[in-house]
Amino acid sequence: MGYASYCERGVTSMDDFLEEFFPVVYERKHKTKEDNYCKFDNQNLQLFTSSLYLAALVASFIASKVCTKHGRRLTMQAASIFFLVGVILNAAAVNIAMLIIGRILLGIGVGFANQAVPLFLSEIAPVHIRGALNILFQLDVTIGIFVANIVNYLVSNIHPWGWRLALGLAGVPATMLCLGSMVIAETPTSLIEREMLMEGLAMLKKIRGTDNVDAEYEEILHACEMARQLKQPCKNLMKRSRRPQLVIAIVMQVFQQFTGINAIMFYAPVLFQTIGFKNDASLLSAVITGIVNVLSTVVSVVLVDKVGRRFLLLEACGQMLITQVAIGGILLVNLKATNELGHGVAVWVVVLVCLFVSCFAWSWGPLGG
Template sequence: MPAGGFSGPAPSGVVFEAKITPLVVISCIMAATGGLMFGYDVGISGGVTSMPDFLSKFFPVVYNRVEDKKAHDSNYCKYDNQGLQLFTSSLYLAGLTATFFASYTTRKLGRRLTMLIAGIFFIFGVILNAAAQDLAMLIVGRILLGCGVGFANQAVPVFLSEIAPTRIRGALNILFQLNVTIGILFANLVNYGTAKIHPWGWRLSLGLAGIPALLLTVGSILVVDTPNSLIERGRFDEGKAVLMKIRGTKNVDPEFNELVEASRIAQEVKHPFRNLLKRRNRPQLVIAVCLQIFQQFTGINAIMFYAPVLFNTLGFKNDASLYSAVITGAVNVLSTLVSIYSVDKVGRRVLLLEAGVQMSISQVVIAIILGIKLKDNGNGLSHGLAIVVVIMVCTFVSSFAWSWGPLGWLIPSETFPLETRSAGQSVTVCVNLLFTFVIAQAFLSMLCHFKFGIFIFFSSWVLVMSLFVLFLLPETKNIPIEEMTERVWKQHWYWKRFMDEEDDEDRNAKKVGKISGYHNSQL
């Protein structure tokens, strides 16, 4: 992030004066802890569910199956248990439900208060999980964490987009995704250490989620709400005062007037979800929904949720499996940095297509090794082949982290026009959490039934999504939002047929699109 200030041009031609002020930096760092919390939740569950102490207390059937060396159960089926999968997936089902309420609070109560609500949900969820005495208490804790995820994923990216100067908005959106990967890595490191603490190491793993939860809660109390949110709620003087603070200048009238106009026009759109279904918005809606479904069917969350369990299934010892999960978490973080550097240089399509080839090959190699060498009731893989599997998993994770991870969120945020952007974000988050829940709930059972074929299954989906990108996903690199219709949709061989007519509402939508910085819900 460069020091000093710059002038960011608005799409309408007006130059907005803006500096990167300490208030902006601090606010964005505090808000991004929502991503840290989400990532920690993703990463911690897989390590905890592979800990013998945790399994013996809550899932004795699974514990006996794993520990019984004479059992004739398939290597692939030792962890197949619906209750164990519910421990992971309940968070995402709760997040899906909470998103509908979070959309309302983000709009009516503000981004800051919605982040505070998320932090409070996180704290209570952490307390219940760390103190859990039975499965019901454990699941309720996960549900509360899921509510926090729903509220945080709705409010934090909006907050980051609206608080940041225009020219670093994209980088700050990927900062949220970077914090998710850091949270996963932190969770894997914690699991690696607490696995050696008997019999309460799992409680420490779940309890340390309180650190990012407290950071988000305290941060949301200390930060200011965005000018966009204040103006939207009729607090114009306060909005202008905050705008002067975060831009580091008193010369904010041009940007302030644009935000006021954006608020006026956006409020004229009475039914954003109905507008979302109109013919002219169909390309953006189809692409946003498909990207979220495809993102989950790469198989990434199956690996990130259950990495230690997966490595245990492949015959790794407990320490080795957690250690391998730490490696994949580190690769995830570093590869996300690659995306920050390259996304505006090489373009979205190139990253997605290259990653498709890399992910598909790595999954096929894993399937071949497991199919030939890992027997149902054998002792697992040899040391050399185990290393190859870890390398292939890291190859897969790295390609996802610089492509489908951040771009699955970034592309929808670039393509929805302003008057449907809030509704479009809600649909995007809901579809993502729905299919995250499906994969989390089904993966261990799929692993049991498909065996090594699970990687062929995900590899096949990678082929389908790569074809989708090749034929149906246009390039949006360096194209202003207000020019998307003319330069992207009307030029595309297929989507141009949805842009054939323009009525008064269409022209109004174009006008809305030219208002910069308002409700930019990039993820």
């Protein structure tokens, strides 16, 4: 999912791709007197980048119902099919319509996978490693982003079809998800939830490797029964006693997005080009941020149970504030409408971006959910 979501961020900085689908942006990019802050101001390009996320948002509501009614395994299979069809359309695109439709299908795949995979992991994991296993999901996403950066860097000099290769290689993780979802078994919780009690008990014994699962089975059975009795879950959430948990759940997710991580990670190659790096150098800088992202997520896995979630979240708030203000200040003072930053100043921007990404990756990224 990380690869599928982020491979196009490098593609949008490739001249061959821009020249074919967004010639206006291509012309702006190569006009030295064009305003640095307007080169990529194009509605079609914005639609290309945002359509995946909008589709994922809408699809997540449908995926929730599919997960409940048909199980986690089938939902992951559906996600992989949407991924594969979207990848084919994007890699073979000859016009903007094919690009957008492919991106929408990828977004539906992301929505379905983001709904099913974390749920699947939490339901099969033993209680004592459940938190770490869920963080590993976020770690895998960051690895996917890192691989996308590497691929974008390697194919950027393959003309004129390097961008097709970058988009098409998203089919590799999609195929792995498709094959994997055919091999894995359904979770005991999903089976019990759908009233397949004996199958759920047998599966619980299988994944735990013991017949002594009566206590856990009764706990799952009770939780499913309680959930089944809730006829109006949304109305129940609005009760006064539930409001603190509801507010925290919503606000945490909103603040996670308000940190600006998506703008930084998605537009990193474009940002680095704007401040003076050439195409290859900007993609390489994005690779560096990808490495920082992966390594810092590992830090979260190691430290979360030692120092606690609250400490990591609060520390990250201060670090992200300082780095964002520093980046904004440098660009405000040094980056005018038509100039480029000096090499030394540009390197400092990359360092500050890496510091920003690192603190997000060990805090709000894996812990915000």
